[in-house]
Amino acid sequence: MSAEVAVDVDGLRMRYGTNDVLRDVTFRAHHGEVLALLGPNGAGKSTTIEILEGFRMRSAGRVEVLGTDPARGTEHWRARLGVVLQSWRDHGKWRVRELLAHLGSYYARYSTDLIRRPWETDELVAAVGLTEHAGKKIRTLSGGQRRRLDVAIGIVGRPEVLFLDEPAAGLDPVARHEFHGLVRDLAARGRTTVLLTTHDLDEAEKLADRIVILDAGRIVADGTAAELARRMAGEDRVRWTRDGQEFVHRVPDSTRFVHDLFRRHGEAIENLEVRRATLEDTYLALVRRAESGNGAAR
Numbered sequence: 574m575s576a577e578v579a580v581d582v583d584g585l586r587m588r589y590g591t592n593d594v595l596r597d598v599t600f601r602a603h604h605g606e607v608l609a610l611l612g613p614n615g616a617g618k619s620t621t622i623e624i625l626e627g628f629r630m631r632s633a634g635r636v637e638v639l640g641t642d643p644a645r646g647t648e649h650w651r652a653r654l655g656v657v658l659q660s661w662r663d664h665g666k667w668r669v670r671e672l673l674a675h676l677g678s679y680y681a682r683y684s685t686d687l688i689r690r691p692w693e694t695d696e697l698v699a700a701v702g703l704t705e706h707a708g709k710k711i712r713t714l715s716g717g718q719r720r721r722l723d724v725a726i727g728i729v730g731r732p733e734v735l736f737l738d739e740p741a742a743g744l745d746p747v748a749r750h751e752f753h754g755l756v757r758d759l760a761a762r763g764r765t766t767v768l769l770t771t772h773d774l775d776e777a778e779k780l781a782d783r784i785v786i787l788d789a790g791r792i793v794a795d796g797t798a799a800e801l802a803r804r805m806a807g808e809d810r811v812r813w814t815r816d817g818q819e820f821v822h823r824v825p826d827s828t829r830f831v832h833d834l835f836r837r838h839g840e841a842i843e844n845l846e847v848r849r850a851t852l853e854d855t856y857l858a859l860v861r862r863a864e865s866g867n868g869a870a871r
């Protein structure tokens with residue numbers, strides 16, 4: 574495995590009884606990369622993440638996270654990972670700063686010259702936007718503040734790989750924006766590899782360097798948001814009127830098409846509207862295609 578690869582998944586299979594929920598899943602994530610696992614309910618996103626975290630044993634395939642098979646991960650390996658689960662419901666009586674300092678102390682023995690562990694408590698509290706609430710008891714926090722605390726708990730040990738399951742669920746738009754900034758910063762400056770699951774296309778597009786679309790246990794697409802949108806050629810929609818008549822065309826290259834349109838009809842063109850293929854169009858088309866049995870589009 575190259576030193577640049579933080580997560581390496583090859584031919585991963587998972588079977589519950591006779592039900593195959595992951596079939597030949599193969600992808601890689603590099604250091605400092607933000608990768609989104611996107612897919613409908615039951616696609617296998619959480620199962621994949623749980624296998625990578627070492628919480629679930631796979632049926633077949635090769636998996637390495639930071640060069641280690643999660644099924645054989647040691648405490649030292651685990652200390653290099655961060656996990657943000659759906660929501661932290663315990664420790665209601667603890668105060669925010671107190672809990673983070675307590676959890677952080679566990680990581681001190683895993684500090685290295687390169688990565689100082691844990692994250693200094695007040696700095697961490699500020700990074701997740703909880704400074705004003707640092708002295709509050711956890712049970713008095715709002716849902717969004719609790720979510721910020723979940724993120725703080727996930728990153729208190731300065732993880733090299735961070736797993737986020739539906740990270741922005743329950744955050745208001747401002748908190749979501751700040752959270753996206755924090756994740757991008759962890760990846761860009763801290764070289765943290767981030768693997769997140771989401772149903773939210775907008776979030777995947779804004780946050781992820783690369784998107785892996787899973788459907789019914791199979792990868793149906795893998796690429797940047799722009800690459801995925803481009804792959805669905807013919808999806809730009811151009812609408813206009815000429816002499817009172819309306820026209821709608823779907824074309825692969827709307828810029829060239831519009832140029833030709835004006836060259837031919839000049840000022841007779843009115844009410845021009847161009848709608849680019851969006852990631853949502855791509856996603857819906859890929860998932861429909863996979864479900865109709867026309868297979869992967871990698």
Ligand SMILES: Nc1ncnc2c1ncn2[C@@H]1O[C@H](COP(=O)(O)OP(=O)(O)OP(=O)(O)O)[C@@H](O)[C@H]1O
Pocket residue numbers: 589594612613614615616617618619620621772
């Ligand atoms: N412990 C289990 N035993 C049997 N089947 C399971 C178990 N856990 C998950 N499954 C099945 O595996 C499939 C994938 O589930 P998973 O939770 O990984 O999907 P997901 O993509 O995360 O879905 P969601 O978006 O709904 O969270 C589903 O069909 C689910 O019913």
